[in-house]
Amino acid sequence: MMYQIQGAVQETLITVIIALITLAATYATFYLRKATERIKCEIEAIEDSKQKVLLHNALDRLEEVSRKTVNKIEEVTAKKIRKAVEDGKADRAELEDLAFEAYAEIINVLEPEYLKVIQESLGDSRTYIFNTIEEHLKKIKLTEIKP
Numbered sequence: 001m002m003y004q005i006q007g008a009v010q011e012t013l014i015t016v017i018i019a020l021i022t023l024a025a026t027y028a029t030f031y032l033r034k035a036t037e038r039i040k041c042e043i044e045a046i047e048d049s050k051q052k053v054l055l056h057n058a059l060d061r062l063e064e065v066s067r068k069t070v071n072k073i074e075e076v077t078a079k080k081i082r083k084a085v086e087d088g089k090a091d092r093a094e095l096e097d098l099a100f101e102a103y104a105e106i107i108n109v110l111e112p113e114y115l116k117v118i119q120e121s122l123g124d125s126r127t128y129i130f131n132t133i134e135e136h137l138k139k140i141k142l143t144e145i146k147p
Contacts, residue, residue, distance in 0.1 A: 055121050058114035062106070062132060069105050070136040073098055102133045 078098055084090035106129055107115065119125045 051117070054113070054117050058110075058117045061114050062110060062118060062129065065106050065109050066102070066129065066132045067136050069102050069109070070133055070140065073102050073105075074137070074140050077101075099130060099133055103129055106133070 078095065081090055081094050081098070085092055085095065103126070110118075115125075118128070122128050
């Protein structure tokens with residue numbers, strides 16, 4: 001009889017221990033999933049922050065590259081073409097083609113990771129770059145007009 005009681009108690013203890021181990025494993029899994037979700041959210045926030053910094057740096061670099069490119073083209077080519085247009089020796093379309101030349105040069109000079117983030121973030125990056133070119137050209141013309 002004692003062995004039967006002892007056997008029943010052992011089975012009950014084993015069942016209780018297995019239940020406690022299962023419960024502990026369930027809680028561990030639950031907290032592990034919660035911790036994983038929290039870490040994923042933190043990583044996402046960091047990546048968003050990095051993406052914002054990268055976009056800001058890319059736009060600054062675009063500004064710098066486009067300013068230098070427009071200044072160079074204006075100094076080297078545009079003044080000569082304007083004079084030739086005034087003298088009737090060149091077509092005005094040649095001046096308009098300079099914007100495409102500037103665009104191509106900016107695309108070639110701009111770092112690939114900056115170009116990629118600009119294209120992904122702005123939607124129509126081509127128009128944005130052409131508008132930046134025009135903006136710099138207007139600034140140059142305004143400084144030429146001022147005494």
